[in-house]
Amino acid sequence: MINILKIASKNLMRYRRRTILTTLLITIGIVAVLLFISLSGSFRALMVGQITDSMLGHVQIHKKGYVASIESLPLTLNMKPAMVEKVTGYLSERDDIEAWTTRVKFGAMFSNFKETTSIRFNSIDPEMEIATSPLLPGRLIEGDRKAAFVEPGKIVIPELIAKGLKVKVGDSIVIVATNREGSVNGNTFMIRGVLEGISGPGGRDGYMHIDDARNLLRMEDTEISEIAIRLKSSKALSKIHKEMNTYFGQFNNKAGKPAFDVHTWEKLSPFSNIAKMIDMLDVFIKVMLVAIVLISIMNVMLMAVYERINEIGTIAAIGTIPSRILSLFVTEGLLLGILGAFIGSVISFTIVYIMNVKTISFSFGRQENLVLQPTLAINEVLIISGVVILVSVLASLQPAWKASRMDPIEALRHF
Amino acid sequence: MSLIEASGLCKTYQAGDIAVKAINEVNFNIDVGSFVSFVGPSGSGKSTLLNMIGCLDSPSCGELHVAGTDVSSLDQKQAAIFRGENIGFVFQDFNLIPVLSVYENVEYPLIMVQNWPAAKRRKQVMELLDAVGMKEQADKLPSQLSGGQKQRVAIARALVTNAKLVLADEPTANLDSVTAHRVIELMKSMREKFNTTFIFSTHDPKIMAEAEVTYTLVDGSIENKEEVAS
Structure with a gap:
């Protein structure tokens, strides 16, 4: 596997400019997604905190x-x-x-x-x-x-x-x-x-x-x-709400109907709709990232296969089995994904750090000088990087499959 | 002892509605360690025959045994494994991988095909590079080599897996006559050293004279077999 990685990285370096551009595209995509998630998450947490900590609390109980x-x-x-x-x-x-x-x-x-x-x-x-x-x-x-x-x-x-x-x-x-x-x-x-x-x-x-x-x-x-x-911990909100609902659901009034209502802040505040919109935007921008990675990797790998048809014929002729040829091209896609994800994550962490040092404030409604404190959760970065790497592999599968199934004679005739 | 046995071998291509017989029921035996050439004009079927012997193509009819294996019915993966274990290739255009050094090009089949351990690989590669006189150029890229040097590297790559058979399709076509002669001499010396069977195709009369057995192909049939006493 190490040898395949070495050969794949050398293959990527033969088209240096193309590899750099593709990696740059993935990097920009990752940075955009991570910064958006970080800022929107910070804004969301700030606004939710304002609402729950200055007024509603996390959960409210009322008479039905x-x-x-x-x-x-x-x-x-x-x-x-x-x-x-x-x-x-x-x-x-x-x-x-x-x-x-x-x-x-x-x-x-x-x-x-x-x-x-x-x-x-x-x-x-x-x-x-x-x-x-x-x-x-x-x-x-x-x-x-x-x-x-x-x-x-x-x-x-x-x-x-x-x-x-x-x-x-x-x-x-x-x-x-x-x-x-x-x-x-x-x-x-x-x-x-x-x-x-x-x-x-x-x-x-x-x-x-x-x-x-x-x-x-x-x-x-x-x-x-x-x-x-x-x-x-507000993270336990849905679990605790569920348990409270179950507990208070056992009490009925004289009419035999539930006596209590248990609501989370989300049910009581219109801001929960804004929070949902932010979540939807998060999903949308992630889908955009997947599309960028998918198209760019597939494009670059298809070009790589097309330009190396004769070489594919040679390695097939000397006895390389199709699955090895497939793994070589998939590894090239994998490396592009890993490189883009790594550089993108490092840049994102750096920008978030700078934003925290510089202090970004904004106004929301009548509230002024709300300070955004963007953070990047490691698990969020790992998940997004993992998705990018997975999509890179998936995007290179079709070109790799095409390469592995080539007729060596036809491939050797190609110039 | 025969390394290759062909009996009633034929290959037919379909060109639209017309069936073209590229190889027409040929029969031949090639012994282990022999130095054989297939000669003939363009379109005579030399490459088609080498492709079938090299398990890159399958016969339309007849039987073909290479190193005791009936290769006519191998699927893509089986054929690849068989080639990796038994056959080396030398191409007209050398077909070295441009991003790999001389050493890495020769090492390539041991990694991608046979998965040898690193120490054993190194020993074998250096031995082969030494044998073809390219040990000093091990770190160079193919683009830094002359045509003759590239073909030497290609011969080392063909032999590195201890192949029983090396197939060379027009190996001297892109070389000047002096270099071509040296390449043929190198192939002969490798045959002596490793007892490997060499089969090459050519239409260069000077080169075909170097072969011990020469088959002349015309329109897909063997018209003549000429043996030179060694």
């Missing part, structure tokens, strides 16, 4: 039907204490969950004593919330990020309302809400922070302390609208 009616934030579909206990009891037993938070979500009227508008609130336990959504304080554009996120009597409002009603941190405002029985109640609060908007559900919500919400809504029980969960 709540998500379907989430636009109206129905208090009648809150989870009762017994249901909450079932969920929190289960979550405490799992060691793959980093944190969870319980939220009461409701709609209310917001008044600055001159104007009134509608607002949606997440009422939270600040410690649990920050443990689950660690990037939430980072979204504060006004107010102290290091202080407790919310305290009784102090709320955080979205930027849209702060601008629309011209209120700022330290102002007093009134929140009026209707509870599940239809009673209306209002309380005065102080604004302790203004939160930047973010695309997706909950991106324009305000926050208040959960005790304030219970007081405002005159809740007697510790009802909860949703439980957001942060996993230790």
